Amino acid sequence: MALFQRSSPAPVLSIKDSGAGLSLRTKWAIGGAIGGGALAGLLATGSSALAVYFARRVITPARQRAANQEVLAVVRDGQQQHVIMAANEDTTVDGVYGFFFDGGKGHARIGRIVSYSPAERTVSREVEAVYAGDLSTARWGWWSGAVYPDPAAVGIPAEDVMIEVDRGQAPAWLVRAGGTARTWAVMVHGRGASRQEALRAVGPALELGLTSLVVSYRNDGLAPSADDGRYGLGSTEWRDIEAAIEYALANGAEEIVLFGWSMGGAICLQTADLSRYRHLIRAMVLDAPVIDWVTVLAHHAQLNRIPSLVGRYGQLMLGHPLGRRLTGLSAPVDLKAMDWVSRAVELRTPTLVIHSVDDEYVPYGPSVQLAERNREMVTFEAFHHARHTKEWNVDPERWERVVKAWLRKQLAPRLNPGGARQGQGPALGGDRAQ
Numbered sequence: 001m002a003l004f005q006r007s008s009p010a011p012v013l014s015i016k017d018s019g020a021g022l023s024l025r026t027k028w029a030i031g032g033a034i035g036g037g038a039l040a041g042l043l044a045t046g047s048s049a050l051a052v053y054f055a056r057r058v059i060t061p062a063r064q065r066a067a068n069q070e071v072l073a074v075v076r077d078g079q080q081q082h083v084i085m086a087a088n089e090d091t092t093v094d095g096v097y098g099f100f101f102d103g104g105k106g107h108a109r110i111g112r113i114v115s116y117s118p119a120e121r122t123v124s125r126e127v128e129a130v131y132a133g134d135l136s137t138a139r140w141g142w143w144s145g146a147v148y149p150d151p152a153a154v155g156i157p158a159e160d161v162m163i164e165v166d167r168g169q170a171p172a173w174l175v176r177a178g179g180t181a182r183t184w185a186v187m188v189h190g191r192g193a194s195r196q197e198a199l200r201a202v203g204p205a206l207e208l209g210l211t212s213l214v215v216s217y218r219n220d221g222l223a224p225s226a227d228d229g230r231y232g233l234g235s236t237e238w239r240d241i242e243a244a245i246e247y248a249l250a251n252g253a254e255e256i257v258l259f260g261w262s263m264g265g266a267i268c269l270q271t272a273d274l275s276r277y278r279h280l281i282r283a284m285v286l287d288a289p290v291i292d293w294v295t296v297l298a299h300h301a302q303l304n305r306i307p308s309l310v311g312r313y314g315q316l317m318l319g320h321p322l323g324r325r326l327t328g329l330s331a332p333v334d335l336k337a338m339d340w341v342s343r344a345v346e347l348r349t350p351t352l353v354i355h356s357v358d359d360e361y362v363p364y365g366p367s368v369q370l371a372e373r374n375r376e377m378v379t380f381e382a383f384h385h386a387r388h389t390k391e392w393n394v395d396p397e398r399w400e401r402v403v404k405a406w407l408r409k410q411l412a413p414r415l416n417p418g419g420a421r422q423g424q425g426p427a428l429g430g431d432r433a434q
Contacts, residue, residue, distance in 0.1 A: 051313035052326045054306055058297065059230040059318065059327060061219045062192055065104065067140040072122060074136045081127040082114055083135065089360070090143040091123050092116060093385055095393040098148075098196075101141030106133020107149050129153075145390040146196035151175055151214075154199055156206065163215065165243045170223035172244065173214040175202050181211040183282060183411060184253040186244050190262030190288075190389060191231060194220060200392045201259050201285070204400045208407055210257060215244045217267070228330035233293055234266035235333050241267055242275040255282040257407065261389045262362060265289020265353075269340055272349045283410040284351045285403055288359055288389045291340045291366035293333075299363050341366050344373035351378045352406045354391050354399065361388035379406060 070086040083099075085091050092113070099108045111126040127135065131149045151158035151173055159176070162169040173195065185205040187198035195214045205212045216222035217240035219231055226236060245256050258281055260268035265286035272281050290296055294315060301311030317323035318333045340347060353371060355364040364382070371380035381402050386394040 047307070047310050047313065050306060051310045051317060054301065054304075054311060054314040055317040055323070055327050058300075058314070059233065059329060059333070061221075061229070061231060065100070065142045065192070067101070067103075067142055069099070069141050069143050071101070071135075071138045071141065074127070074138075075124075081130075081135075082124050083108075083110065083127050084122055084124045087116060087118070087121045087123040090387060091125065093387060093390075093394065095386075095390065096128065096147055096396070097390070097393050098144040098146045099135075099141050100144055101135065101138035102133045106135065106138060106141070107131045108133075108135050109147050144193075144197075145388075145393050146194065146199070147393070148199045149196060151199060151202065154202060156202055158214075161213075161247070163240075163244050163247045165218070165223060165240045167218075167227070168224035170216045170218075170240060170243070172216060172247075173212075175206065175212040175214070177206055177209050177211045179209075180252065181209055182252070182254040183210055183257060184248040184255075185210040185212045185257045185259055186241060186248065187212060187214045187259040188217070188241055188261070188264035188267050189220070190260075190264045191233075193261065193264075193389075194222070197261055197389065198259060198264075200396070200399075201403070204404050205257075205259075208404060208411065211248075211253070213244055213248055215241065217241065226330075228328055230327070230329050231263070232329075233333055233335075234263060234270045234290070234338055236331075237263075237267045238270035238274060241271045242277060245271075245275065245277045245280070249277070249280070254280070256280055257282055257411075258284045259287075260284065260289060261287045263290055265291070266293070266338055269347070270338065272347070278349070281349050283407060284349055285354070285407070286351060287354045287391060288356065288362050288364075289353060289367065290338075290362055291353075291370050292342075293335045293338055295341075295366050296362055297335075341369045341373065344370050344378075347374055347377055349377065350410050352381065352403065353378060354381045354383065354402065356383040356386035356388075356391050356394075358385055359388050 071083060072086065073084040075082050094113055097110050099110050100106065108127055109129040111128040114124040114126055116123045131153055148154050156175055159174040161172050161174045163172050187201060189195050189197040195216050198214045202212045202214065217237045218224060218226045219229065223240060248256060258268040258271060266289060268284050268286060272278050272284060297315055298311055301308060315335060317327055319335050321332050323332065353367045355367040357364050368380055371378040383391040383394065392399040
């Protein structure tokens with residue numbers, strides 16, 4: 001069956017020409033049928049166009065983040081600087097965050113809430129650091145979970161390295177642990193984000209003795225673009241992570257721990273499933289991961305008030321070979337293969353999933369379902385109040401404590417070369433969301 005069918009034009013019927021002997025009511029009925037057929041055709045065309053637009057938005061990298069956060073004033077109180085911003089769902093959540101301005105050239109670290117006025121819809125927050133740009137002249141920018149611009153800002157020495165990938169080289173930060181680290185952490189950022197997002201996990205990884213490789217991948221603005229310039233939602237990007245693993249193995253690694261945020265979680269799952277090095281992946285830590293794209297896409301269709309039928313039509317375009325003409329994909333995206341709720345028992349890599357029940361972008365339900373369906377391999381840890389991929393930002397101490405405690409168990413010496421790992425028991429722990 002063809003995916004896209006062009007509606008046949010309604011036959012043209014002149015009431016005047018055929019009107020001999022017809023009553024006025026019959027004439028109006030015929031006219032109504034003609035008008036109704038034309039309207040149905042227009043609605044079908046409009047729905048198809050909306051479905052194409054929705055599908056393309058999902059897989060097309062944005063060239064520039066939207067500067068949608070307004071800065072009202074920057075004030076100084078002694079040595080301390082405060083920024084007054086428009087209050088919204090992001091700026092009124094406590095924690096520490098990044099704020100990018102001046103088209104991304106400026107970057108500040110924003111801390112605790114000093115005051116909040118719901119009536120005036122303003123919030124004042126502490127400015128902990130300004131890494132680049134002049135915040136006092138900023139008027140618009142965007143809120144981010146990426147607190148640090150580079151490893152130096154975290155106080156961690158790092159090397160700039162290049163990883164050979166399809167179509168060129170992808171830059172990465174290499175943060176070496178002391179001594180000879182045989183286990184490396186490969187850190188994978190999310191859709192529309194950058195490798196800066198992963199810097200929050202480098203400190204805990206170092207404490208565990210892990211060397212970290214903080215990578216870029218196709219279409220993220222640093223690594224070479226894919227030939228079609230489109231996201232594969234994990235179905236293509238995993239090859240760049242396999243290349244990063246290959247780099248690690250060539251430089252002393254014997255085992256790998258994957259860290260992934262949002263779509264980076266989907267990429268890690270595909271890597272653990274498809275890579276020729278999957279047997280060397282000791283564990284995965286996934287923060288707000290996409291476990292099931294169908295659920296995420298349905299959620300975004302609803303957020304954007306797109307009819308569910310149109311949203312499903314857009315999903316069909318992504319996965320059908322005939323949809324390539326409209327989406328620009330060089331190959332269909334197999335959403336079914338990335339449904340890890342349905343494939344839960346196939347996941348054989350110990351996995352920690354951290355997900356906020358208040359995530360507005362990627363619903364946490366599939367993360368819970370994955371853990372419930374594979375208690376042997378998956379541990380779910382719920383956070384509250386944090387928005388998408390900002391669990392660390394809301395409670396960094398707890399995030400790091402949970403990650404380090406879980407990884408220590410997974411990285412403990414094995415009972416025997418082919419045996420089970422020490423400390424691996426029933427999975428659902430912590431304050432599991434219901």
